[in-house]
Amino acid sequence: MxxxxxxxxxxxxxxxxxxxxxxxxxxxxxxxxxxxxxxxxxxxxxxxxxxxxxxxxxxxxxxxxxxxxxxxxxxxxxxxxxxxxxxxxxxxxxxxxxxxxxxxxxxxxxxxxxxxxxxxxxLTGGFDDARHVCWGSPEDFCTKDRSLTELVRILPQVAQSEATVLLLGESGTGKELFARAIHRLSGRAKGPFVAVNCGALPENLMESELFGYKAGAFTDARRDKPGRFQLAEGGTLLLDEIGDLPLALQSKILRVLQERVYEPLGGVESVAADVRVVASTNRDLARMVDEGTFRGDLYYRLNVVQFTLPPLRERSQDVPLLVDHALRHRRRAQGKDIRGVAPEAMRLLTRYGYPGNIRELENILEYACILCPGGLIQVDHLPRNLRPAIRPVTSDGPMTMDEVRYHAAVKAVKRNLGNRNAACRELGISKDTLRKILKLNGTEEK
CATH class of the missing domain: 3.30.450.20 (PAS domain)
Structure with a gap:
């Protein structure tokens, strides 16, 4: 040796x-x-x-x-x-x-x-929040989706460059998660990460919030105030919902990207900007360019590297992975012994459309963890809008297998005058199975 x-x-x-x-x-x-x-x-x-x-x-x-x-x-x-x-x-x-x-x-x-x-x-330090833990690999991003896996594969190379990145996707698809991953994997990781929601800022305050202002720039400006670009110096600035920027401010952002300088409100000298810009939006910027509501030159400056994040409804196979990850975090945060999700509840979670995407799934699981005392999350721990609407027993239309089981259980209980033990013997099932079937629609037959 x-x-x-x-x-x-x-x-x-x-x-x-x-x-x-x-x-x-x-x-x-x-x-x-x-x-x-x-x-x-x-x-x-x-x-x-x-x-x-x-x-x-x-x-x-x-x-x-x-x-x-x-x-x-x-x-x-x-x-x-x-x-x-x-x-x-x-x-x-x-x-x-x-x-x-x-x-x-x-x-x-x-x-x-x-x-x-x-x-x-x-790469795990400082990411205790569940939204910020998953980001190093397809497993960490909780995905088996082919398109998302490809984005994760090239993420380290993109992060190591200084290229501007444009993140596209519906609200709640994880755009800020990707932005933080880009920062964390870049040469700017030791610098600050600053996120600003352009859609949440009043139009008359946007310029001073982004670029800061000098004392005396307006009536109440008694001292200099740094803007987001200055706060992100040496690091990464996420311009979230950049599609909401007014045209007048778009030209100033374009100048920063082109010349790497900006001027604080009320300032007379340009300030150098050592900032990596990542932009995100849930809007169709290409269409906005055609409609004249977004500058074409800014769009092409932003669109050096484009990541389009798929909505959760198009990657339903990832729901169990995301659920498992979120529950691990919840167990640590709430101290409850919640081991997982019952098969019936998981089936509802994977079938749901998630208009709010991953953010909505997180909220659903937080709600379920509040109601679940421990063990497995059941159907009745989920929000009511996720539970299936059971048709009346007299319905002549087609039914799902869950509905068939439910109606058979209801009839058996009624035939046995509410004696559940007798109903279980008739159906050949356990009392626990009967209870789960009767809870399918969030209520139990008495």
Whole structure:
């Protein structure tokens, strides 16, 4: 086994420097045994250095990526550096963590590869809110949808560029989630992320909110106030609902994108703008350009990279994934032992159209978690508008299987004069199954 101590002795100063780095750093030899493990790697993985040293890297990180897309193996085999690959590791406490991985081969003085070095950047910190946790991979974005998976696949490359990104999609489809992911995966990640809803600002205040103002610019302007562009300096600015910007202000945004300068209200000198702009809207900007309500030159400046996010009704296969993710967060936040969703309730959730998209699903689950005491979320824990409307027993029209079961159960209970045990024996079902059938429409037959 080739050790890294020769010809690269790691002095105490070297160890001090590496232990001061925020990213996890570890090295392996050509037998994949870990030869160095800094303190940030310990903190990220929850595995002590003494336990990691000498162990195979796949035993420490326990990720399926080790088998399928090992970054270290690729860089050592191909003699190349690899940067910003999104992967998942299993921490010592059993939880998973999304990390940005970069790797390079280690060589001796004769240029021979004697191992590899890998850095791990934690991508989960600061995203405790359920809306902001899922974003590193198709699994993290809770999707099996082909079009959305492709967007997630190219997301790291787009984020590493400085290109302006235009996010299109209905309200609640996750546009801000994508914007935050772009910021988090970019070279501006340590800078601020500032979001401004252009549709929520009064038209007469938009300019001062975006560009700030100087003291004396108007009657109540007693001191300088920074605008959103200044607050986002060195970071990313999300212009949400940019389709609501008035034409007069659109020209000022265009100038920022073209010349990277702006002028605060009441200012006489231009201010440089070191800001990456991401814009989003639920409106059809191309049609607005044709109608003359949105500037064509601004549209083409914004539309360097376009991500169109599909509505939830077009990706119903993702509903169980989103539900599972949201419930994990709810369990932590509310301290309830809610294990999941009953099959009948999940069937209703997957069939629903979600005009409010993911945001509406989150609200539905929050409501259900309030009513559910624990265990599985049942149909009667869901909002009433999701529960099926059961037709009267006398209906001659076609019925779903759920309705057939419901009507059969109702008749059995009535035939047995309300004796549920007798009804269960007649139907050949358990009392618990009878209760679930009778609750299908949110009420129980007495």
């Amino acid at each position: 080739k050790q890294l101590g020769t010809p690269f002795p790691c002095t105490s100063m070297c160890s001090f420097i590496m232990d001061s780095v925020a990213d996890g750093v570890f090295t392996v030899d050509t037998d994949w045994a870990i030869t160095y493990f800094n303190k940030s790697a310990e903190a990220l993985t929850g595995i002590p250095m003494a336990r990691a040293l000498g162990a195979k890297c796949w035993d420490v990180f326990q990720t399926k990526d080790c088998k399928d897309v090992c970054v270290l193996r690729a860089c050592m085999t191909d003699d190349r550096k690899i940067a910003h690959r999104i992967m998942h590791i299993l921490r010592g406490d059993g939880t998973t963590a999304a990390v940005s991985v970069s790797a390079a081969p280690l060589k001796d003085n004769k240029g021979r590869i004697i191992g590899g070095v890998e850095t791990l950047r934690d």
